Amino acid sequence: MTSGKTFRGAGWAVTALGLTLASVLISAAPASAQDAAASAPAAGSYTPMKPTPGVGMPVDGGIGLQQQYSKLGEYAHWIHDGVLMPLIALICLLVLVLLIVIALKFNRRANPIASKTSHNTILEVVWTLLPVLILIGIAVPSIDLIAKQYKPAPENALTIKITGNQWFWTYGYPDNGDFEVISNMLNLPGQPTINNGVREVGSRPWDGPSHLEVDNRMVVPAGEPIRLQITAADVIHSFAVPSLWFKLDAVPGRINEKVLFIEKPGVYYGQCSELCGAKHGYMPIAVEALPRAQYNAWVLTHPGGAIDGTKAAAAATGPASDALPAVATSEAAPTESAVDAVAEAE
Template sequence: MAHPSQLGFQDAASPVMEELIHFHDHTLMIVFMISTLILYIITAMVSTKLTNKYILDSQEIEIVWTILPAIILIMIALPSLRILYLMDEINDPHLTIKAMGHQWYWSYEYTDYENLGFDSYMVHTQDLTPGQFRLLETDHRMVVPMESPIRVLVSAEDVLHSWAIPALGIKMDAVPGRLNQTAFIISRPGVYYGQCSEICGANHSFMPIMVEAIPLEHFEAWSSLMLEEA
């Protein structure tokens, strides 16, 4: 999860988020080089004869400042298109979960099981125990097996919501009457926090998301226990 005064992204917990962080660093380096070049040119124009009309009207310079931006755009576009393709690709998910946004909580339904579903409400501040996080804890977590492709069907019952978990690189809008889908693979065990990222009303900031990734054998035991309680 995020830490106070943190700079940069949360630690990646999925392959897609790792790709997003690499793409961010790649693009940031390009921006840094462009900024350095522009600063050098401005400084040179002020302190040298670079403003000579024969230099500014040079055909070679016009060719360079036309071709160079095109090359830079290609260097940014190709990796971004690759990541967009990876984010949209859903191949043979091991588990499908339907996440429904409500004012103001989330409900989850494990579609591969019969009668396995629950509502997930925020734990109020006065009910928190030591070690829990304010505005981020829920009474029921969405539990998934790690290292397994998970598909999430996202929708809403009333208004627009958004199911977002930064550590997994996921942000999917929940639209009433429409079923959006996303997929992820969690590469390590842990608890990952998210929040609704669409302004959905007065209690918009009080509908957090908790996803817990556990080994497959533990997930099977958890699902059996939940089915027995249902």
């Protein structure tokens, strides 16, 4: 019995030595492989996107509408620049020509005997029907634009609830675990504090323009319709992002709904567009549109965040190569009591 116990103990020792050598070989793997494992992002990792200057934000000396990044915005931009502005320019030019002609042809010096004409059927029909036709031409695309803006979202569209507060925004994600994000304007360097406990703009590499950047953006997926439900907690606010052709009032006790569609990833800025109190000018909006995979990763960084009803799994504590030696060590060093128990059982 004693010799059997001795042999079994020697067997455990050989096994432990083999596992120890295996762990040493793993730790001696090429540095590049270890670095790649160590640098792999953990599940649910997220780094805010750096905005592109001039995209989704106002520019110095800019006139006209901001460049649009939604289908509705592009359609509205075409109506504004391709239909309304040329038509208005032609009408103004026509009125100016008529005024000049009247001033030159029908003044007292050029026309000492005034005309006593009181009716001109053709002229009256023309100046009545022509404005009617112009208004119809404007109404057709305008009504079409309004109808498209308030077309209901698809049944499976992502829903985000927006709440206006004095003076910050709250974004709720009921389809992704029902977590909330509070968005405050960043403080301005060298100026009085606007929001206590919030950092200053420019302190992170992804910060956008002052007066427009926030501590927590409203993150959404790009390239798909999003159902925005907007309300307010105190007074009337207005959620407006010019480059996305989006504006909808936030009214206490009422939910207004509209579809948001962003064509490509980026950061898009807006502001509250309803006078809501003393800090109305310090209530910006920052919308960050990400590809769906990156959006899902952002969701999983929040406690309770879920994708399609599945919550985030616990993040790994380290690369797999770091875990192997620990496992090998735990199996390679059986305690003496365990050896004795096996020997006695046999």
